[in-house]
Amino acid sequence: MEYESINFAAKLEKIDDHWQPRVLAELNDYQFKIVKILGDFVWHSHTDTDEAFIVLDGELRIDFPDGQVTIGRGEMYVVPKGLEHKPFAEQEVKMLLVEPKGVVNTGDEESSARTAKNDLWI
Amino acid sequence: MEYESINFAAKLEKIDDHWQPRVLAELNDYQFKIVKILGDFVWHSHTDTDEAFIVLDGELRIDFPDGQVTIGRGEMYVVPKGLEHKPFAEQEVKMLLVEPKGVVNTGDEESSARTAKNDLWI
Numbered sequence: 001m002e003y004e005s006i007n008f009a010a011k012l013e014k015i016d017d018h019w020q021p022r023v024l025a026e027l028n029d030y031q032f033k034i035v036k037i038l039g040d041f042v043w044h045s046h047t048d049t050d051e052a053f054i055v056l057d058g059e060l061r062i063d064f065p066d067g068q069v070t071i072g073r074g075e076m077y078v079v080p081k082g083l084e085h086k087p088f089a090e091q092e093v094k095m096l097l098v099e100p101k102g103v104v105n106t107g108d109e110e111s112s113a114r115t116a117k118n119d120l121w122i
Numbered sequence: 123m124e125y126e127s128i129n130f131a132a133k134l135e136k137i138d139d140h141w142q143p144r145v146l147a148e149l150n151d152y153q154f155k156i157v158k159i160l161g162d163f164v165w166h167s168h169t170d171t172d173e174a175f176i177v178l179d180g181e182l183r184i185d186f187p188d189g190q191v192t193i194g195r196g197e198m199y200v201v202p203k204g205l206e207h208k209p210f211a212e213q214e215v216k217m218l219l220v221e222p223k224g225v226v227n228t229g230d231e232e233s234s235a236r237t238a239k240n241d242l243w244i
Contacts, residue, residue: 001186001188001189002189003184003186003189003190003191003199004191005191005192005193005194005197005198005199006197006198006199007194007196007197008196008197008198009196024198025174025198025199025200026172026200027152027172027173027174027200027220027221028171028172028203028222030149030152030220032174032198032200049150050148050149050150051149052147052149052154054176056196062125064123064125066123067123067124067125068125069125069126069127070127071127072127072129074129074130074131074178075127075128075129075130076127076128076130076146076147076154077125077127077128077147078147078148078149078154081150098149098152098220099149100150
């Protein structure tokens with residue numbers, strides 16, 4: 001039987017857009033996604049789920065109503081469910097997302113220009 | 123409000139043992155754990171859950187009954203539930219585990235010498 005690891009750098013080479021997460025792997029009913037982002041996302045929240053960010057390259061800032069967090073390469077952060085947040089990348093950020101399958105990237109702002117298709121595998 | 127990212131390197135500096143995962147963060151009822159390993163683990167499986175490995179440093183090998191996978195730095199692999207596997211690190215490996223809260227690290231081999239305490243935060 002062939003078993004093959006998932007190489008983040010190799011997957012990132014196949015991505016030439018921003019804000020469109022691709023699925024790398026599933027863990028039960030959760031998905032690992034990889035994405036490049038640049039600029040400003042929309043304010044949104046996820047009513048039913050936390051959301052994990054792991055930064056592979058660059059510096060991600062997430063704004064909250066009462067503060068912000070900066071997440072560099074080799075760092076992670078979990079945004080708790082229900083908390084309004086807005087990701088921002090002054091320069092390109094490459095990162096992993098971990099969240100339940102089916103979560104809309106823009107949360108309660110489902111018709112945003114930033115709303116991405118789900119279940120695109122890479 | 124203060125928000126702080128989780129830095130993997132800083133957490134790893136606090137760990138001076140092997141095979142004892144520490145919890146970094148929770149995502150709903152899942153946990154992100156960080157661990158250093160060296161040498162051979164035990165053959166085991168997890169009946170009810172998949173298990174994700176993300177290698178931060180070193181080279182992890184996971185043996186299966188009919189093959190093996192090598193997972194290097196910047197790579198991940200998800201072992202499907204029910205599949206017998208044995209992690210192995212010829213030299214020290216630093217890695218993240220993602221799995222549901224409460225999973226026993228040695229799975230169906232609960233009384234192994236390698237069985238670790240759960241819910242140790244770092």
